[in-house]
Amino acid sequence: MIHSLMVEGIGIQNWTYILVGVTFALYISIAICSRAGSTEDFYVAGSGVSPLANGMATAADWMSAASFISMAGIISFAGYDGAVYLMGWTGGYVLLALLLAPYLRKFGKFTVPDFIGERYYSDIARFVGVLCALLVSFTYVAGQMRGVGLVFSRFLEVDIDTGVIIGMLIVLFYAVLGGMKGITYTQVAQYCVLIFAFMVPAIFISIQMTGNPVPQLGFGSQMADGSGMYLLDKLDGLSEDLGFAQYTNGSKSIIDVFAITLALMVGTAGLPHVIVRFFTVRRVRDARKSAGIALLLIVILYSTAPAVAVFARTNMIETVSKQSYASVPEWFKKWETTGLIVFNDKNNDGIINYVADASKNELQVDNDIMVLANPEIARLPDWIVALVAAGALAAALSTAAGLLLVISSSISHDLIKKIINPKISENGELIAARISAIVAVCVAGYFGINPPGFVAATVALAFGLAAASFFPAIVLGIFYKRMNKEGAIAGMVVGITLMMFYMIKYRLGWFDEVVPDKDEWWFGISPEGFGSVAMGVNFFVSVVISKFTSAPPTEVQEMVENIRIPLGSGPATDH
């Protein structure tokens, strides 16, 4: 009794300060313990990371603010269609493990443009690689900094800009000091924080709603209210009553679901900040194994998200639909002040009408609420609500740090060391790497504070860009010995240009007065799914052009033969 009074006495706000403070102190002390002493430490953590630690770091690197905060919410509004993210963002790891990671580890260099530059024996190819890496990483990182700011503003009631600056300082501290080494071990800690923060509320709510402590089974179980009704049948019914599609049937076309899933899978496998993680382990077999561990750790969260989506959606409909506005619970009012829930009583009857028909619907609910407010909706204790804030910050910071490292190493290693000034000393390169990291954090912070309107739209499209540029160039570089520089460069340029064109025309609408209608999409494929088409075009252009131009030099062909054999993968080197 006394204990519970004390706990209540602390309150959500203070619990958040405590949990966020403790986790931040942890990240900073890890960073101080793992400073980078050499460029090898800075770029690839000295290639001495164990498969387990690398798997955890990869999982944290991978799961961003979007995975943690937004994904379950998106699924809960999209129903079946949400599967594109679940399959897309996990299936890519199969491609990564089977087609890329072992060979790139054997190749043993520092960055993805490094591989492109050496394999295609050309600084132009390397430069195109750098541009693609920067484009993909910057679109992605701006969203992360924004996520950090949002979490701070909602839970600690500072304004978003202050939140972004606090986040910048923390990332700056450990990314600049520790490089890949510091980032890796902070990410291990961040994985633990974020997975704990995601699972605890999910398990509590699963028990509340279905009596089953395993959320993955819970959302396919009968309701705990004794009605004997399956939760999913109940939700299908509720959705139909309100005029939505059945939850377990989506509203996207099959071809679009197919295209988006493929684009996300291939994009995942082509993201430089994910690929580079496999340069940090000791041997080829460790690269394979750590891809498996990473995916297992990711799937723990990803298989829980659809369960959270179902719980949250059912809970939300039951709590607010057709209820009197005067009697809504406290959380509703609280989130209304943040603008994430908007109620507009169109027919002035004081009742919340939440329906599919836009002209009659009176309630707008932001995706992000489903995870952020879920513990409050389910009336879980304050410390769990605060835990979600710490988890969301861990997710956003770990991804931001990984991306910043890719940006800084692309500049210091690929641009400065390999193209502009090959004579730079090891120390000079390390300083250059740290300065580029600082600049990158400032640029990312600037976009976090002044988000261009298109950031939200383009983060999802970073996958399309990666799919359209890197994936074909790397896969062909490994599996097709005859692939030459002319083909690869042409493929990357055509692929990424086509993707950018489609994205600008059909998502941003800059070429027309208004964003063109769905009916005008090519083959009925949305901009999110178009990466699959652009990737196909890249493959086609690459192969055709290479057929008509001269074969790569013998030493490059020998290099390809060499990376196919796992034996003798030394530490990553510069030479």
Added chain:
Amino acid sequence: MTKKAKAYWKENLRYLFMLLMIWFVVSFGAGILFKNILDEIKIGGFKLGFWFAQQGSMYVFVILIFVYVRLMNKLDRKYGYDS
């Protein structure tokens, strides 16, 4: 490329083909193209196609990578490529 390296690569490609077939069938097959047909079957509260799309395919992905790890470690040993 030595004969040994060629034989190793051929076996590797065969494994990749097999595993990627399964990868394709569970996700694009069961979860998307044949989702509606599989939805006729219900296991507990789950329609089967929906379950593959939002749960099953992810579990199979994890298993696939670990099977690949085992197969490749065995292959490396067979050809003396393990260090």
